[in-house]
Amino acid sequence: AQSVAQPEDQVNVAEGNPLTVKCTYSVSGNPYLFWYVQYPNRGLQFLLKYITGDNLVKGSYGFEAEFNKSQTSFHLKKPSALVSDSALYFCAVRDGLHQAGTALIFGKGTTLSVSS
């Protein structure tokens, strides 16, 4: 069965510092991995995805994520945090082996708080 774990409920970082939001996954086939961001009272916005290829994926708003197959991780990173990055972040996975007709499975989310 597919699963996603986001081990931190909340991450606090000062503006200008690098940030990392952690995600680990479990799938039976090749993983399709995604990061989404949710601002208050809004839907989820797509940030970036890993399907295949380069392990370092670049996405919207200066975010990037590193796929690590041996550690089954897909951590979200940004070199310099902004106060406006404060939001709820979700990691999601789809099992590439069974992806036809299957949905994304989400982690429980991590609240990122960036202080000025």
Next chain:
Amino acid sequence: DAGITQSPRHKVTETGTPVTLRCHQTENHRYMYWYRQDPGHGLRLIHYSYGVKDTDKGEVSDGYSVSRSKTEDFLLTLESATSSQTSVYFCAISELGTEAFFGQGTRLTVV
């Protein structure tokens, strides 16, 4: 936002009444999903559709049914609403192998 419209955006209903939420897309995507979002649980899949009249259950499907008679519309029905179904409901769409795009959500309160 992708062409996804959820209606209504807010609803308050009484326990035991039927409720239908609608998701309408203008992107002609094959796959449509209904999720619910609750604090501490993230997003959990209720039902999804992989084509007209083709649907399947998700993780938390008890108490919910869905229908998809047209590519663009995916309906979620609570046959008899309960307080445990108070939640924020999100519709999403995707194509095979692509990211999903989400609607703005429907906040449902069952009193």
